[in-house]
Amino acid sequence: MDLDGDSPGQAALARRRAVRARERAERALLLAEGYESLSAGSAGATFRRLAELHRSTAVRHQVAAELLESHARRAGQWVRGGGPPPLFMTGVAEACGTPSVAVTLVDADRRQVATASSDRPSRDAQDLEFVLGEGPAQDAVRERAPVEADAAALGRRWPGYGPAVAALGVGHVVAVPLEAPGECVGALAVFDPSPDTASTVLFSRIADALTRSVLLGGDTAPVLFGGIDYRAVVHQAAGVVAVQLRCSVNDALELVKARAFADGRPIGDVARDIVDRQLKIG
Known part of the structure; x- marks a missing residue:
């Protein structure tokens, strides 16, 4: 789904959102530094907690800005060179060190209502999870914690999904929840990440940026996802x-x-x- 049906408009939207994300990150860092300067006093523990909160907020906005800037570059290249329209999830996959990632969104009853994928294998994997009623995204949502399984563990953990997703050529999957205040709205599933980037810490930071800066919040842009399967x-x-x-x-x-x-x-x-x-x- 493109903004107004055109990638030039989508590129411009992504750039505007990226600028705002950078501005928010800078403000959060300034606040963190201010609280850190006050942490030596009697209320030091409180100020340190506030500093940590604002630093984590800055990281969220920095990651969101990087994802948005990446999408803006690809949208601009598409306008100049043609080919398939770019997907926002392609940039998410690159940030995770793999071609294949998928976001699953759920309702209050944890029923899958929409997915957005970076490529065909990730889309097929999410279809399998929906059809079979088991898999990493569902577990990450239910447990509200990262879930990981390599080739040896796939079949043990998910007797139906494991062999089926392995037949797609997937040998390693990691899923992290999309956490919002007081609720979990879905999960980010990462398929066959590079050993250099296979980190639940990294994937959780990306999931946090997607949830709080792209999907939810005061200046979100879910239209950028494109290719959403409702x-x-x-x-x-x-x-x-x-x-x-x-x-x-x-x-x-x-x-x-x-x-x-x-x-x-x-x-x-x-x-x-x-x-x-x-x-x-x-």
């Missing part, structure tokens, strides 16, 4: 199947998932075929 059509398809088979919507949703898994097709494609009456289940 699950609304899947739930619409479940409604169609529920009417056809006179079953519950939950049972119908499981049937749609099972059909997608059995056919080896993206669940969004199967759902659209059902809604368009090109595919009937049962």
Whole structure:
């Protein structure tokens, strides 16, 4: 999804957001330095905590600025050179040291409502997690903590998802929660990161920047994500199947998932075929 349907507009938006993120980072650093200068007194512990808070805020905005600047550069290059339109998630993947990352957003009941991926393998992996009902993003959201599994642990931790994602060529996955004040809104999943960058600390910083500076907050720009796969059509398809088979919507949703898994097709494609009456289940 481009801003006003054009990458020049998206590049300009990303640059504006990056400038604001840099400004916020600078203000937070100044506040941190000010509190640190007061930390020698009787209230030193309080001032040190405030300094740490503002330094972590500065890091968040710095990471967000770097992601936005990267996207602005790629959008500008696309305007000049053509080719496929750039995805914001491509820059997130580069920052994580891999081609394949995906963001999953969930509702208050931890149901997956949307995903945004950097490439086809990460999109397929998120489809598998949605269809099979298990996987790293779901665990990261439920536990509100980083989750990691290498090739040896994938099948042990997720008996269905593990072998299926390994068949995609994935041998290592890390997921970290997207934490907002008082809630978890989703997870960032990183597939086959480079050994030099495979750090839950780094991925958590990137997830924090995505959550608090890109998705949520006073100056957010979710439009920059592009390529967002909303699950609304899947739930619409479940409604169609529920009417056809006179079953519950939950049972119908499981049937749609099972059909997608059995056919080896993206669940969004199967759902659209059902809604368009090109595919009937049962």
